[in-house]
Amino acid sequence: MVLVGRRDGRNFGYGRQLSYAGRQALEDMFAGGHFATVKAHSDRWQAFVRWCRSEDGPGYNDARQVDRQTLNEYAAYLRKQIHQGNRCIATAQNRLSSVNRTLAAMRGDQNVRIISPSQALGQQRSNVRTHAPGGQDRQHVQGLLQALVEQKHGRVAAIVILARTTGMRLREAILADLPRLHREAESLGRINIQDGTKGGRAGASAPRWIIANEEVKAALLLAREASPIGSRNLLHRAESYATFLQRTVLSARKILHMQGLKGFHELRSAYACERYQQLTRHAASVNGGHGNRIDRDLDQRAREQISLELGHYRSDVVSAYIGD
Structure with a gap:
């Protein structure tokens, strides 16, 4: 990703407010795309800005004032939060990483950064899940589906049920070739997840077969009903994946949260x-x-x-x- 950095003026030319400037720099860095990534980094940047303005922070509102000592103090604050049980290791590391990324976007270089978030926090992150995921209870999922449909988010409801019944990623559920999957489910009793897979993997060379039980068939039926007319997936024919993600999926996330689900990955x-x-x-x-x-x-x-x-x-x- 290109380090953009305008460099001239307050917050390196991205505006008077530290919070606003960070997001603007990220949008420049990602060239108007990768909306979910920009939002994630921006949300974590806002947490850094709140710390800057707090009693524990330095009171800065200009990124030009942020130096390595500032970042070390922020890392110490997060480390204290971890020890007090108020913050998990993964969240703290993500926050430091996002501050690194945002500062790089604003400055146009990587001269001010935490080289190793894990070392700065004195913690080694674990990728082993330690808590039960949301979405295991079928009635809970049905309640979520109903809430989404009531709010005119039928396509997002389709994503939820596909992820829960087949283990699809968000992108895979959105780009799934629904007519093909339906044919496979009916004729073979299993489906091969090919579209939207990570790393551009081709289904023909790396098949990923899922048993198509009655729940999977019902999920495919719901998804086909939610699919726009003339489309083979959940996108309108003239709609890009990025646009759907920004305008529809992200706005529906608050419904997931209200229904007690942290995100699609939980499914x-x-x-x-x-x-x-x-x-x-x-x-x-x-x-x-x-x-x-x-x-x-x-x-x-x-x-x-x-x-x-x-x-x-x-x-x-x-x-x-x-x-x-």
Whole structure:
């Protein structure tokens, strides 16, 4: 990603307010795209700005005043938050990383940054899930679907049910070739997730088959009903993925939060936990299970299968979904 940096004037030319300037620099850096990424970095930048204005912060409103000492003090503040149990390690590391990225965008260089967020926090981040994901309860999901439909977010409801029943990523659910998946479900009893996959993976060379039970078939039916006329996926024919993400998906996230779901990724974890129980007859460790201790071979085989279904092809990654 290009480091843009206008450099002249207050906040390196991005405006008088530190909070506004950060987002403007990020939008320049990402050239008007990657809306979810810009929003994530911007939200974490706002947390840094709030700290700057707080009693613990330096009181700055100009990014030109921010130096390495400022960042070290912010890291110390986050470290204290972790020790007090008010902040998890992953959140703190993400906040430092986003401050790095935003300052780089504003300055046009990387001269002021935290070189290693994990070392600055004195903590090693763990990618092992330790809490049960939201979206496991079917009634909870049905309530969420109803809330989305009532708010005219039928396409987002389709994303939710596809992610929960098949483990699709957000992009995969949006770009899924729904007529093809329907044909496969009816004729083969399974579907091959190919469209929108991470890293441009081609389904023909790396098949990712999911059993098409009645719940999957019902999810595909709902998605096809939500699909715009003349489209094979959830996008209007003249609508870009980025536009749909910005104007529809992001605005619907607040409904997910109101319904007690942190995000779409939780639904992939819920799918993984359900598949683990189906494959081993034991609950996933985040749900209080001990299958990994009872039968290690069975546990490993299940993780390998789940990794294939999630499109990772590495069984160690499954710990981020179901725990150790």
